[in-house]
Every structure is written in structure tokens, then in C-alpha cells.
Amino acid sequence: MSSDAPVGARPPAGKTFFGHPRALSTLFLTEMWERFSFYGMRAILVLYLTAAVADGGLDIGESSANAVYGTYNAMVYLMALPGGWVADRLIGARRSVLWGGVVIAAGHYVMAIPTGWSVFAGMALIVLGTGLLKPNISTMVGDLYERDSPRRDAGFSIFYMGINLGAFIAPLITGFLGEKINWHLGFGAAAVGMTFGVLQYVLGRRNLGDAGARPADPLLGADRRRALTRIGVATGILLAVLLVLLLAGWFTVDTVVKLLTVVTVLVTVGYFARILTDREISGTERSRMKAYVWLFVFAASFWLIYDQAGSVLNIFAADQTDRSVGGFTFPASWLQSVNPILIIIGAPLAAALWLKLGHRVSTPTKFAVGLVLNGLSFVLMAAAARAAVGGDLVSPLWLVAVYAIQVAGELSLSPVGLSATTKLAPVKYASQMLGLWFLATAVGDAIGGQVARLAGAWSQPVYFLTFGLASVVLGLAAVMFTRQIRTLMAGIH
Template sequence: MSQTLEQQKTYLGHPIGLFILFFTEMWERFSYYGMRGLLTIYIARSATSVVNEGPGLGWTGGDALWIYGWYTMLVYVMAIPGGIIADKWLGQKKTVMLGGLLLCLGHGTLAIPSESAFFSGLLLIILGVGCLKPNISTMVGGLYKQGDPRRDKGFTIFYIGINIGAFLASISVGLVAYYYGWHAGFGLAGIGMLIGQIVYMAGQKHLKHVGNFIGKSEDPKVIEAAKKPLSKIEKDRIVVLVLSFLIIIVFWSAFEQAGGLMNLYTDVKVDRTIGSWEIPAAVFQSLNAGYIIIFGMIVAGFWSWWKLKGKESSSLFKMAIGTIIMGLGFVFMMFASKEASSETFGKAAMIWIILAYLFHTIGELCASPVSLSFITKLAPLKYASIMMGVYFAATGFGNKLAGSIGEASQLESHKGELVGTVEEMNTLTEKNTYEYVIDGNKKKIIDYPINEDKNIQIKSRVFIAETGQIKFEKYDNQTDISHIINLSEDSKKNLRDELKEFDATSKNPMHTKLLFEKDEEAVKIEANKGDGKNYSLNFVMEETQNKQEYNIFMWIVIYTVVFGLLLILFLKKLKKLTHGAEEKSSDLADEPAEGFELADAQQ
């Protein structure tokens, strides 16, 4: 077995199979991160919007983050059945093949402009990632023989491949969606997945000895390992793995704010203009991946140097340090929130987002690649893919927690309806240019938004007048617009309480962006066009929203740093339970009862 691994053809000192898996995962991540960068913004974009990428699903920001949390959790939780399928029936290699095919179908379905196609595509992607993700990572570990010192570097190279895909996707998919529409962006992500599947299928000759179904192995050592009950050392190592999954949940619950809360925050609260060009919010998702490409080998080299100096460099220590550094990145989001709230309807500078993603990336490079390698060192042979699946499930639970944290940052909207006349609304708004495609020809119309059944947004001052009534005034000229608004009774009560809490008066008002949206079904009826009816109202108070976001960012900093410090505090005890699994093979080769390296499982 080890002889077969030693005879592998190499490139740049690593098995050629690593680069097949590198390019497969690169394009799979291109598809995933390209789609993820659009997900929350598409869901939260108004269903009657005509700006930039076009109409979305019209859900609230909180609902978008709820979907994001469940989706990203299920993507990774499905790694458990994906691992079981590989271990019990198909083997890792065939299960990756199945996952790739499902992903091609899923991303292709997202390109269809239909709500049912959108959710069907998400389901197929969940199933596809569940089959592919844990098994392709386990196959990387299987390329190296027991105790091979190249393994951690191999995972770092693999990790850079992941992020090249993410970097290319965040820019190209985001720009394509911005200029050609959401579904063109989703379609480009699908093309990336198709390329990845072709690479994987073409490179099978370099993967003959890795990822095979061990149930069919004729190697007596493999058969014995599969039947043998767990030893005391293996059980101790599983305990360490389970505890390490807790820090993984904490890490990803903060890190995955990137695709959720930070994505929405960038879209709404960050000044993204350079000259006359506004950078699409989804493009900022490329920062993390770009930083990884730049700093990946630098961070890996630092830890190698650190180890040569005789300093603590275990995987658990790196995970703890990575979590702390990543958490400190949210300090910059606190600065962003402070800057945005320093003036009415203010926005934060891009530098805060850029610095936050830099710290998140350095933290990720310390924690994530080594955590993958750590599992391949500690997991018992017969539970190899299952334990990798549990790791990704822990990542999934972290993603769900990330979605819940993001939801908590989004205040429930005050609701009402528009009762003003068309004439009144025309005096309160400005004409816009709208483009339509009619019988294949583009047609431009310059008109007031209410005449075209488009969304209307009015910046407003809000306070409790001396008469005790809630008063709305147009922000720029203080025109009284209270009479065009009819609030629901619950919203009226909640808004009054909120205004009292902030002591909002005419001299010290609160502020909001009133969003009037025409009912999607009413828009479809031509006879309703321009009648000014069927407009709902949703808004949150800027001051309260800014305060809520600041508090969320602050608490993320606190709990990530605390968890990281706790892991360091108990580091020595946890390292004892690994029984030297991270030591070189010379210390492990004579201990067959103590465990295995995943390379032992391959033929």
C-alpha cells in the first residue's frame, strides 16, 4: 500500500492527483461562492425593482438571512449522509462524481428565471455539495502516506485552489449579474461547475489508488481495520475531534457573516463608489479569496518557521489563534457602524470592509486548512468520511448560527400602506428613466415611479409632535407627509414606544427611509398601472438599526475571542488525548492499535 503511494507521479513535490482535486474543487467553489455572493441580495431585492440586477424575490433582509442560514447549514450537514454513502456503499471517488453531477443540475436550474426553479436548484446544490465536499477533502489526505510531512502543505495548496475559484467567481459572477441580470450570474456559476466536473472525470487515471470503496478491498490490513473495534487511543482522539468541532461552530458562525450580514451591510451601508462607478456589493466577496491567494503560502511558511523555532504549533493552537484573529476583524465592522451612524443616512468607508476581510482571512488561514488535515490524522479508518462529514456538519451548524445572528441584526419592519394620491406622490418624488424590452426592442420611458408602478423611497424625519401624534416629514425640505401614511395598529404602538425611548422630538428627530412597494400581483394587471393603489409600506428607524448592528458586531468579537482563549487554556489536556497523532510517522509506525492515517485506507 505505502509503496503504491510512494510511486505516485509528482508535480512540484506533490502527487499529481492533488492538482486534479485542486482544479475540481476550484471550479466547484467557483460555482458555490459565485452563487452565494448573489443569494441574500437577490432574495432581499424587491420583486418590482428595475435597478442594476433587476427584480429579486422581494423578501425582507431578515427573511433573506433566515434562508441563508438554513441553506448554508444544510449544504454542510448533508456532508454526513455524503460521508456515509462513501463509507458504506460507493467509496469517496464515486460519491464525488455523483455530487458533481447533482451540482451541475442544481446550478443549471438556478439559471431559469422562476421562483420554483430557484428553490429546486438550491435543493440540488445542497445534495450535491453533501456528496462532494467531505469526500474530496478526505481524498486529499489519502494521497499521502502515513506521517507524510507534506500533508499540511498539500491541504494549504488545495485550500488555495478553493479560493482561486471563490475569487474569480465573486468578481465575474457579481459583475455578470450586475450588468445582465441575476439569472445570467447564476448561469455563469453553473458553467464553472461543469468545467470542474469535466476536470474530475478526465483526471481519474491519477486517482486510481485513492478514494476507493474499502468494503471491496482485498488488503488484509484494511479489512482488519474496518472490522476491529475502536481502541482506547482512537476513542480519546474522537473526543478531541468532537471538542474541536465546537470551536469550528464558533469560528464559522462569525466568519460566515461574510455572505449574510456583511453582504447586506455592504449593499446598504457602505459607500461603494469610485468616481462615477459603484462597485457591485457581491464583488466584495472576492476580498477573502484574493487575500488567501496572496497570503496562503506566507501564513503556511510562518507556521513552519514558528515550529522550527520550537514554539507551540499544534493544529488546536492554530485553530484557537485563527478564531481570535478572525473575531478581531469585527472590530473594524464596529468602526464602520460608528462611521455610518455619525451622520444622518450616512455610509461607512470601504476601508473598514477591506480591513475586516483581511483579518477574517488571516484567521481562516490559521484555522481552516489545518482543521481539515487534523481530522484526517485523528479519525479512525472505518469512520474516515463520516468524521469528515461531521466536520462539515459542524461547519453547517456554524453557518446556521451565522444566519441567526444575522437575523438578530435586522429589526422587524414597521408596516403600513400608502394612502396618498398619485398627484401628491409625484410632487414628493423625481422622474426616473426606465428601460423596457418590448417585442425585442428597447424602449426608454422617463416618468414618476408611481406612474410606472415602481418602488418609491422617501427619506423622512420621524418624531412625536407636541400634539402627541406621530409625525413624518420629508427629510430634505421638512414637508409634512404624515397624511400619506396609514400605519397598522401594532406598528403605530411599536413606533411610538421606539420614538419615546429615543426621546424623538421635532428638534431631535429619528430618521428612516420609507419604502413603498407595489403589490407584485397588482403589477401584473395592466388596468392597475399608475393608479397609485396596492402600495405597502415598510421601514425601520436608522438610529435603532445602526445601534443593533453595532451591538451584534461587538458581541461577535467578544465570544470568538473568549472561545479562542479557552481553547488555549485547555490546550495541554487536549493534546494528551491525541496521543501524538500529529507527530511524525517514526513515532507512530510501531503503534498499530493507536489509529491510522487516511492513506492506509487506499489501494
Template sequence: MCAAKFISIPVKEAHTMSAAIAETPEGVMSGKQFFGHPIGLMTLFFTELWERFSYYGMRALLVLYMTASHENGGLGYSNAQAALVYGTYTSAVYLLAMPGGWAADRLLGLKYAVFIGGIIIAAGHFSMAFESEVAFYTGLVLIVLGTGLLKPNISAIVGRLYRPEDQRRDAGFSIFYMGINIGAFLAPLACGFLAQSDTWKHTIAGWGFQPSSSWHWGFAAAGIGMTLGLVQYIVGFKYLEGVGERPVREDGNTTPVWEGLASYLAVAFALFAVVAGLQQLHGLVVGRLGNAAGYAYIALVFAGIIALVWFSFLRTLAEDELKRMLAIVYFFLASIVFWALFEQAGSSLNLYADRLTDCRIFGFAFPSSYFQSLNPILIIFLAPVFAWLWVQWGDRQPSSPAKFSVGILLVGVGFVVAAVGVAFLNGGKLSPWWLVAVYLIHTVGELCLSPVGLSTMTKLAPERLSGLVMGIWFLGPTFGNYIGGLIAGHFDETRPESVGSLFYQVAATGIVVSVVAFALTPFIRRLMGNVR
């Protein structure tokens, strides 16, 4: 899942960590409580719930809408074309977390970056409510821009609610992660019903609308979700007083909001231009030299980004900070593999559900997009269990690198189940229980990696680079989603045997990488110092 996510207030370099914490109002740290956590977590919980409702509601429909025929209201794209657009879009969502974190740290402040980002996201979803390919792509661009501001910075604020030694931090992120998945669970049900249900199509036909326009009702529902999130954020703003405020410049003033937003947009569009150029080169490399060369090209681009970050920021770090940043790079690399496999949920596994799976359980027929609610509903039930488990184990719980290794292993095992299921097609449709099993295994893997990764970044990040570190963390899903889109482009439901072969290859990748990750765990723990 997301897809998703730190210290909030950029302070002068002379300030120490303890000084920054001391400036945080006591009401944030020890006043009202939300499930035993700071009350500000409630505001962030519900804001992220509605933002993820908007994102996952639209994401559940994206590939299905693009591959639907023109007669059925879609764009008529091929599987490969739709998967590439999907991978590019979902990777761009995370790519802009880096300039979004920078803009919040230096110019806008975390709280205000979240609010502005939410407004832009809502505008993007409402744009997709119109039946136009131009409106469709305009909406995607706006959602990418808004998410770049909102996603890393709301996670940063969560980390800022806790003192460094507070052992509730991992549990707090698990609760926050549960809020994400409540939104992600509700979204495919609501948006999928509006987009795919025959009942709804008959209803709007009675109102004089074309039944094929139902996709855009689903996209509009996503915009309503983000709007509700903004309203809730404004109401709960008072609970975040003193956290994520706008940074003060050397002249004692704050940067005007318009200037901060303009700076962010300039960097964002520059990145868009670079990424578009890199994509064209990647397509040229693949076209002439094959897929292997294409993946080598991606690795080269990644190495260039790491070199840029190194020469721009990391050379000035103290030795212990540098070791922690190297550990962050390791988690970043591990997350690329995880997300490339896990994010098949919205592309190849979505097509697997729509084209190869019997969408009926106990005689009840449902839209294929409903399968997108499996992962979040499982997280809703399992996240409290994991939160309780980490607190109960305390210092005896597995280290963060060990949890990462388990997460990658499980996402690989899930694809073994999906591949085995293909063998039972026999010219018909698969039982939906195969996908239920896949999503259960993937969900346990996700809970071992994603919320733990968010929490680990807050503990490893140097104070003055907190926004940048979160941007680096979200670069993992950036590369992972793009690679995932390339993988999904090989999905061909007309040749089920090729689908099984594809999923076996995906499974092997996850299992082999997890073995390497387990072997590296002791070394990474040493780099992390006293951070678990």
C-alpha cells in the same frame, strides 16, 4: 469560507494502516509532482476550484436576490426571512457531508462520490437559472445533495495522497485551500457582474430579455463553472488510480452505483425531514420563550447527535483512538463558534456592503457582491505564505489547538472593526476600506483554522471511520451556519446603531471563546497524543 472539508479506501477491519498505505500505487506517492506534491493533488485542486466557483458565485447573490424587490427581479423577502433561508441552506450543505462520507466509505467509493456529486450540483445551479420560486428551491435542494457527496470526499482523497508521517500534508492542504479560493475569488466577480451590473442588464435588454432577469444569468454562470470542474475531473481521473476506489463487499463484488446513490438519497431525505421538524420546533420555542431558549434548544439537539455517534461508533474504540475522537469533538465545538461568526460574510456582512458601504474605490463603481471576492483573493496571496511558514517551522510550529484559538480570536477582532466602522456613518455611506480591513483580519484567522482543521482530521481519524470523522467535522459548519443565519436576522440597516451593537456582541463572543480555547490547549494536546 468556506464553508469547506479521510482516508479514501474503506478496507476490511483486519487491514492495518500500513497495509492500506502499501496498497496505494507508488505513482501517487512519489511519481509526477504538482508544486512538490503528488500529481493527484492537481486534479483535486482544479476540481475543487470550479466547484467552489459554482458555490461562492451563487452564495454571493443569494441574500441579495432574496431581499431584492419583485420589481428588481428578486423574491421580496425581509432581511430576517432571507437570512434564515441562507443559514438553513448553508448549514444543510455541511449536514449532508456525514451521509455523503458514509455512502462513499461503504458504497460508492470516494472518487465516484465526487463525480456523482458534481453532476447533481451542476443540475441545481442550472435549475436556478429559471425565473421561478419553485426552480429556486429545487436548485438549492439539488446543490445541497450534490455537495454532501462531493465536499467531504474530495478532502478525504487529498489526505489519502500522503503517508501519515509526511510533513508536506499541512502544506498540501494549504495549496488545496488556495485552489478553493481562486474559484471563490473569480466567482463573485463573474456571477456578480452578470447579476448586478447595469452594463450587463443593458446588454440582455438589447437581446429581448427583461433586465430584472439578470440574477438568473449569474446563477447559470455558477452551473457552467461546476460543469468545467467535472470535465477537468474526468481528464485527471488517471492521476488518482488506486485512491478512493469503490469498496469491495464481503461477496467480492462492488455495490451497484444506483443502489449506493439510492441509499444516500434515502438517508439525505430522512435528514431533511428531521431537520425540517427540528426547525419548526425551534421556531415554536423562539416564538414562545425567546432567543435564549432557542439557542438552548440548538444545544440540546447537538447533544443528541453526539450521543447518537457515541453509542453507534465510539464505544468500540481503543483507548488511544477514543482520546483522539474526544479531541475531534473539541475541534468540532470550536469550529461551530468560528463558522457562526465567519459565515456572516454571506449574510450580515453582505447586507453591510450592499446597504451601508460606498461601493466605489478610486472612482470605480462596482457591484456590492464584489466584496465577496476579498476573502478569497487575500487567501490566494496568504495561503502560500502560511504553507511555507508551517514547513519552515516544522516541529516548532504552534499546535493545532493553538492555531484554532488564534483563528477564533481574529474573527472576533474583525467584528470589532466592523462595529467601529458603523460609528462613522453619519447619515452617509462607509468607506469600503472598513470592509477590506475586516476581511483581512478574518482571512488570517481562517488560515489558522480551516485548512489546519482539515489536515488535523486526517491525522486524528481512525482508518475505518475516516468518512464519518469528516462528516462530523462538517457538522461544525452545519451548526455554525444555522446559528449565523439567526444572528444575521437581527441586521437592520435602517437602525445603524443596532448594527454596531450586534457586531460588538458577535465580537465579544469570539474573543471570550478564544480565551477559553487558549486555556484548554495543553489538555487537548495531551488527548491528541503524538499528533500535532
């Protein structure tokens, strides 16, 4: 859960929000409600997919449910690439955020329909809408400030709190409604939250001034018609592929999930190949991009494990933890609120630590710390799983401790990686590198969804220990190659 700081523009005048442009309150609340809907639905998604039909679920099996969850997360981040392009070249960030919010809300309302097909149709709409909203609302926050404004970082910090506030509150509401009453009621709560976000965004549009009002680099005339034609052709090809799969009897959850996983990896490989073979970038920029490839691999490996909190670890919380407190059994999804509250607490501490250490700790070393901590969290999960062997329920404090270690790892890698992305970017691709950073999460989640299938085939202690130790080893390897990576970074710390 992080925010991004793109190029700024002249801030609109008027009332202030804690000393910041009034428009920040509109964008803060929009993002808070969008994250409420996203994390609220995500907190109960796997639980709904795996629940027995008699309990209102789909009963599709843990392996497939974990893969669906991972691929869904991957698509959300992958769609940030075309979503940013649509805003920059066609309709501008402001309208992209509006239409994105409307489509997201529609997706959640579709998921609220109590039928089996609604969940997948709704997820498709949410993916499309989030691709439009997520990258472009961050762009608009940046547009409220001059590039060198001393309030810029503080404004993004406030915005970041909105992300995690929504993520903290959401599972508490959707989890209770979904697990205790009806799954589709939980999805409906996410829909209502996004509706609040859209309404206040529309009502607060007068505060936005010129932020995001126009495309940054608009396509005009023949170029615009050519681009729209290509989009239409690509959409037609996609629909044709889906029709072939349907007619051939191959249109299954597993087939679509595997296909989307391959697409995510291929898009990433193609993106890097395009940049590294571009003759217009300098030798120094190409060297820095080679260093970034390593950081990208480390980040994708991190998210592969980290984002299993909503799938494998969520199922563990539901089936193998003692959640009874004073006669009340709290929903398993409530544990999904641990991560954001720990981030809210830990983010200022991590920022102060990195400021104090300065350049004494390099970016690759910080990535290594994140990988090691992430791995240790799964080693701890292996101990929790061993304690649960035989059907014994374990304390939920095991998961709280696991999430605490993971959050420490995230704060070592995620904001640092965002900063490194902006510093290592070739000038020509400066505006596109944010999308490349999102791709690290997409690749990690896509592959992680396939890896999570093994959680049902292997014993839990073996599963957690294997991938935990793998992450620790990768982190230690990153330390060993720190000097070589720093050399490739060509003066960037």
C-alpha cells in the same frame, strides 16, 4: 476553504503536472470550477433574496435571507457525511464526484430559471451534489500518493490553491452579471462554470488510474440491499414530513430553515454520543475525544461569525459602502473575492510560522487566537457600522480590513483543526472524523443563520459589538483552559 488528506493509494503512472501525477490537474480543475460555482452563487444569493421584486429579487426580508444563507451553508457541509458514506460503501469516490458535479450543475441551471421557486429547488440540488463531490474529490487527491510520499502535502497545497482561485474569480463574474444585468444570469454563469468542471473531469478520467475507482469498504449482497432499503425508508419519511408541513400550511421558508437547523444540531449531538459511548475505543481515545469536543465548540463558534461574510456583511457592502471608483459603482459581491486572495497570500506565511513555532504553541492556543481575531473583526465592524449611522456611506476598506483579520483567524484555526482532527481521532473512527470536522462548520453556519436574524432587530453597532466581544471572551476562556484541554489530549500537541 480547506482541503483534506485521506489515506493514499498507489499513484497512477504517466505524465506529470508540475512534478505531480497528471491526474492532479484533472482534480484541480474540477475543484476549481466547483468552487467557482459555489462561491459565485453564494456571493449573490442573499443580495438576490433581499432585492425588491421590481429589481428582480424575492424581497423576503434580511432576517429570513440571512437564515436561509446560513442553513444552506450548513446543509452543504452536513451532506458531506452521507456523501462520503455513499462513496465508501456503494459507488466509489470517482463516480460520486462525477454524479455530484452533474447534480450541482443541474441545480445551478434550475436557479437560472427566472421564477421564484427555482432558487430553492436549485439550492436543494446543489446541496445534494456538493455532499457527493466535496469530501470525495479530496479522497481522490490522497489516492494519487503513497501515505508517506514527500510530495503529498505539496499536492494538497496545489489543490488548495485551486479552491481559492475558483473562489476568487467567481464573485467577479457572477457578481457583475447578477447585480448589473440579471440575477438569474449570474446563477447561470455558475452553472456554466460547473459544466466546464464536469466536462474536463470526464475528458481527463483516463489520467486517474485506479484513484477512487472502487468503494473503499463496499456493501455486498444482503447488507447492500438492507442499506438501500433504509435509505429508501428515510427518504420516504422525509418526503412525508414535508408533505404534512405543506398540507398543514406550515411549509414556509422560516419553518424549513428552523427544522434543518435543529436537525443539524441533533445529528452532531448524536454523532458525538455514539463515539464517546462506544466501548470499543480505549480510555486514551475517549479522553482525546473529550478534548475534541471543546475544539469542536470553538470551531463552530468561529464559523458562526466568519461565514456571515456572505450574508450580514454582504448586505452591509451593498447598502452602506461607497463603491464608486472613477464613476463606476462596482458590485457589492466583488468584495467576496477579498477573502480567497488573502488566503492565497497568507496560507504559506501561516504554514511557515507554525513550522517555526513548533510545539511551543499548542493547538488549543491556536484555536484561541482564531477566536480572538474573529471577535476583533466584528469589533471593527461595529466601528464601521457606527460610522455609517445616519445613512453615510463608508469606505469599502473597512470590510477589507475586517476580512483580513478574519483570514488571519481562519489560518490560525482551520488548517490546525484539520490536523488535530486526524491526530485525535480514535482508530475505529479515523475515516469518519473528517465528516465530524465538516459538522463544526455546519453547526456554526446553522446557528449563525438564526443569530443573523438579530442583525435586523438590533442596531448594527450593538449587533457586531455583542458577538465580537463574545468571541473575544470565548477565545480568552480557551487560553485559560488550555492546560486542561492539553491534558485531555493525552500527549497530542
